[in-house]
Amino acid sequence: MTIPDVYIASLPMGATxxxxxxxxxxxxxxxxxxxxxxxxxxxxxxxxxxxxGMGRMQSRLGxxxxxxxxxxxxxxxVIKVLxxxxxxxxxxxxxxxxxxxxxxxxxxxxxxxxxxFRDGAMLVDLDVGILYVIAASSIATIGVFMAxxxxxxxxxxLGAMRNVAAVVSYEIPLALSVIGTVLITGTMxxxxxxxxxxxPYILLQPLGFLIFFIAGCAEINRSPFDLMEADSELxxxxxxxxxxxxFALFYLVEYAEAIVISAIITTLFLSGWKGPWxxxxxxxxxxxxxxxxxxxxxxxxxxxxxxxxxxxxAWKFLFPLALINLFITAIQVLVWPDGLPWVAIIxxxxxxxxxxxxxxxxxxxxxxxxxx
Amino acid sequence: xxxxxxxxxxxxxxxxxxxxxxxxxxxxxDGEVIxxxxxxxxxxxxxxxxxxxERTYTGFIPLTDRLDYISSMSNNMAYCMAVEKLTGxxxxxxxxxxxxxxxxxxxxxxxxIAIGSFFNDAGAYFTPFLYMFRxxxxxLDLFDMLSGQRLTYNYMRIGGFTQDIPDEFLPAVRKLLDxxxxxxxxxxxxxxxxxxLLARAKGVGVLSRExxxxxxxxxxxxxxxxxxxxxxxxxxxxxxxxxxxxxxxCENGDCYDRYRVRFMEMRQSLRIIEQAVKDIPAGPVRSDVxxxxxxxxGEAYAHIESPKGELGFYVVSDDSIAPYRCHVRPTSLxxxxxxxxxxxxxxxxxxxxxxxxxxxxxxxVDR
Numbered sequence: 010m011t012i013p014d015v016y017i018a019s020l021p022m023g024a025t026x027x028x029x030x031x032x033x034x035x036x037x038x039x040x041x042x043x044x045x046x047x048x049x050x051x052x053x054x055x056x057x058x059x060x061x062g063m064g065r066m067q068s069r070l071g072x073x074x075x076x077x078x079x080x081x082x083x084x085x086x087v088i089k090v091l092x093x094x095x096x097x098x099x100x101x102x103x104x105x106x107x108x109x110x111x112x113x114x115x116x117x118x119x120x121x122x123x124x125x126f127r128d129g130a131m132l133v134d135l136d137v138g139i140l141y142v143i144a145a146s147s148i149a150t151i152g153v154f155m156a157x158x159x160x161x162x163x164x165x166x167l168g169a170m171r172n173v174a175a176v177v178s179y180e181i182p183l184a185l186s187v188i189g190t191v192l193i194t195g196t197m198x199x200x201x202x203x204x205x206x207x208x209p210y211i212l213l214q215p216l217g218f219l220i221f222f223i224a225g226c227a228e229i230n231r232s233p234f235d236l237m238e239a240d241s242e243l244x245x246x247x248x249x250x251x252x253x254x255x256f257a258l259f260y261l262v263e264y265a266e267a268i269v270i271s272a273i274i275t276t277l278f279l280s281g282w283k284g285p286w287x288x289x290x291x292x293x294x295x296x297x298x299x300x301x302x303x304x305x306x307x308x309x310x311x312x313x314x315x316x317x318x319x320x321x322x323a324w325k326f327l328f329p330l331a332l333i334n335l336f337i338t339a340i341q342v343l344v345w346p347d348g349l350p351w352v353a354i355i356x357x358x359x360x361x362x363x364x365x366x367x368x369x370x371x372x373x374x375x376x377x378x379x380x381x
Numbered sequence: 382x383x384x385x386x387x388x389x390x391x392x393x394x395x396x397x398x399x400x401x402x403x404x405x406x407x408x409x410x411d412g413e414v415i416x417x418x419x420x421x422x423x424x425x426x427x428x429x430x431x432x433x434x435e436r437t438y439t440g441f442i443p444l445t446d447r448l449d450y451i452s453s454m455s456n457n458m459a460y461c462m463a464v465e466k467l468t469g470x471x472x473x474x475x476x477x478x479x480x481x482x483x484x485x486x487x488x489x490x491x492x493x494i495a496i497g498s499f500f501n502d503a504g505a506y507f508t509p510f511l512y513m514f515r516x517x518x519x520x521l522d523l524f525d526m527l528s529g530q531r532l533t534y535n536y537m538r539i540g541g542f543t544q545d546i547p548d549e550f551l552p553a554v555r556k557l558l559d560x561x562x563x564x565x566x567x568x569x570x571x572x573x574x575x576x577x578l579l580a581r582a583k584g585v586g587v588l589s590r591e592x593x594x595x596x597x598x599x600x601x602x603x604x605x606x607x608x609x610x611x612x613x614x615x616x617x618x619x620x621x622x623x624x625x626x627x628x629x630x631c632e633n634g635d636c637y638d639r640y641r642v643r644f645m646e647m648r649q650s651l652r653i654i655e656q657a658v659k660d661i662p663a664g665p666v667r668s669d670v671x672x673x674x675x676x677x678x679g680e681a682y683a684h685i686e687s688p689k690g691e692l693g694f695y696v697v698s699d700d701s702i703a704p705y706r707c708h709v710r711p712t713s714l715x716x717x718x719x720x721x722x723x724x725x726x727x728x729x730x731x732x733x734x735x736x737x738x739x740x741x742x743x744x745x746v747d748r
Contacts, residue, residue, distance in 0.1 A: 063506070063507075063508075066508060067507055067508050067511040067512070068511060068512060068515055069511060163389065163391045163392075164391075167391070167413075167729070170412075171413075232504070232506055233504065233577055235504075236730075242399065242504075242729055242730050242732075242733050243729075244397060244398060308506055309506055309507075309508045310505075310508065311505065311575070311577050312500060312503035312504045312505040312575070312577045312578050312581055313503065313504025313505070313577075313581075313730070314504075314577055314580065314581065315580075315581060315728055315730045315731065316413050316728060316729075316730065317413075317728065318580055318581075369576075
């Protein structure tokens with residue numbers, strides 16, 4: 010057993026805190042520290058993977074000066090950003106401007122409370138874990154909108170408005186695509202979902218996975234849906250007027266959100282911490298980073314969509330497909346109440362291919378030119 | 382319930398990542414929709430036309446590099462042709478061939494940037510851009526071989542060139558002719574049917590044939606709107622009439638077509654270079670021109686098909702060693718004339734894309 014494994018095993022783990030006096034607070038303190046540290050380290054890993062991976066994909070080297078293979082680049086970035094001057098525009102709403110990065114960051118960190126690192130290793134095993142995730146993830150939008158509004162900058166405002174529009178629309182397919190998984194497992198607890206996954210649900214719920222991945226990318230503004238900070242249009246979108254540590258917090262939020270969505274996808278569709286040979290927490294990290302790498306991959310590959318195309322993608326494409334996916338899954342659960350057989354995998358993948366092809370044939374994205 | 386809304390003005394530029402320099406557009410927006418734009422020029426004005434009057438004819442050549450600095454060689458060529466026409470100097474055969482090779486290489490390099498930054502404006506995060514830049518580097522290496530410079534070459538002279546090409550230049554060009562088509566095929570394969578690109582660029586920013594003609598738009602932007610107008614065919618200068626090549630055109634005049642026309646032009650440029658490299662004769666690269674050119678009083682206009690369109694130099698001489706007046710017909714500025722018609726009613730994101738698809742260079746717009 011590795012050291013973290015021993016450490017975790019020595020704890021009275023599980024969703025319920027230990028029953029010795031003060032056990033609840035010990036449990037709470039330990040996990041808060043571990044989760045925040047884990048999130049920060051993962052963000053650093055994510056930044057490193059993104060910059061080096063993008064460098065390789067774009068036929069350049071990427072950062073390679075700080076430390077071996079540029080491994081210390083995130084550390085150097087953090088030090089740089091901490092030393093920078095914090096500039097607040099004269100016309101900005103000072104309190105809102107100050108509060109926005111905090112409000113954006115806290116809910117993202119909160120989400121990790123319900124993500125299991127191994128069987129029962131989580132801050133709290135909520136019965137409604139998925140609802141909690143979806144609810145918490147949409148709070149971050151308020152922070153972003155506060156940043157856009159408080160900066161008194163038109164680019165920021167445009168970016169923030171785009172973000173609110175996108176997140177409100179993409180919440181719906183995001184939530185609907187998860188319900189398929191919930192129907193099969195019969196539980197909303199993330200640990201329960203992992204325990205129920207004998208085979209990864211990406212096979213049983215391919216359409217659900219696809220919708221969740223796309224909607225997740227749109228929700229956290231990863232390319233090709235990075236409209237709220239579209240660098241070629243809005244300079245930097247909602248954080249145009251931020252500098253120093255407050256900018257760093259937004260930067261952190263951006264990657265933390267990506268890591269959180271990757272972790273949720275891992276938990277819901279890639280059987281979470283389950284896996285042979287390696288310790289569960291390592292499996293969890295590896296899978297999370299693989300999902301994140303796919304996001305980096307799409308970012309380097311695709312151009313950005315337009316705002317009206319983003320909206321029609323949510324309402325004309327993802328929303329009906331999520332409903333159909335829900336319907337089909339419900340029928341399958343009705344037909345096979347004791348768990349879905351292997352043949353369901355083939356059926357579902359075939360259904361996904363047919364539906365995606367049909368929808369992309371018949372629906373056009375966007376509105377085109379308006380008469381002005 | 383009806384909300385009271387009012388349009389607001391958003392400044393794009395002069396310092397903005399996607400204005401390709403210091404162009405500025407005051408856009409009136411209704412939410413995301415563009416109601417109107419008002420261009421503001423002049424942030425990069427250096428008075429180059431006036432500076433020409435203070436310099437000798439040869440001394441102005443380095444300044445032409447600073448006009449459209451993406452394709453400096455073409456500027457050199459157009460200016461030298463104007464002075465040659467004014468003075469009546471003929472250029473040696475070898476120099477003519479070299480000028481064609483260099484002008485077409487410059488077109489390739491320019492279109493590399495045009496296509497790459499077009500995708501960047503579309504929001505593809507630097508990947509298509511950097512691959513195009515990698516290929517452009519190879520062409521810049523060739524120019525480096527010739528002139529020792531990578532951006533502002535100052536290589537052409539009135540009546541020919543500063544010096545003959547080094548021995549390794551033509552083999553290097555042949556090597557480029559072998560590798561570049563493969564790269565173009567690969568690039569086009571990955572980009573052409575990209576669903577997001579089609580959704581973003583197809584039918585966006587249509588420039589109709591009539592407006593294009595009325596605004597005097599030239600180059601790939603005009604040819605994407607179906608105007609079969611290319612000075613290399615329409616008014617063959619230098620020795621372009623000796624080569625076999627086509628003028629690619631498209632019909633729709635949208636952003637997607639403007640990108641495609643550039644791609645097809647790159648293949649035609651490769652064809653021209655291939656023929657020119659095969660036929661290039663030996664001999665001098667510069668005719669006998671006095672150190673100080675003193676053209677007889679008069680005026681001359683020479684135009685070439687620069688990568689961005691028709692680039693013209695109008696030179697007036699008063700029988701002294703400096704031009705009395707030198708006027709540039711700036712391709713980029715005139716191509717921008719229809720921008721307002723093209724972007725009205727589209728979204729903010731389209732404004733950037735349409736603007737990028739025109740492919741301008743601010744050094745030439747503001748002069």
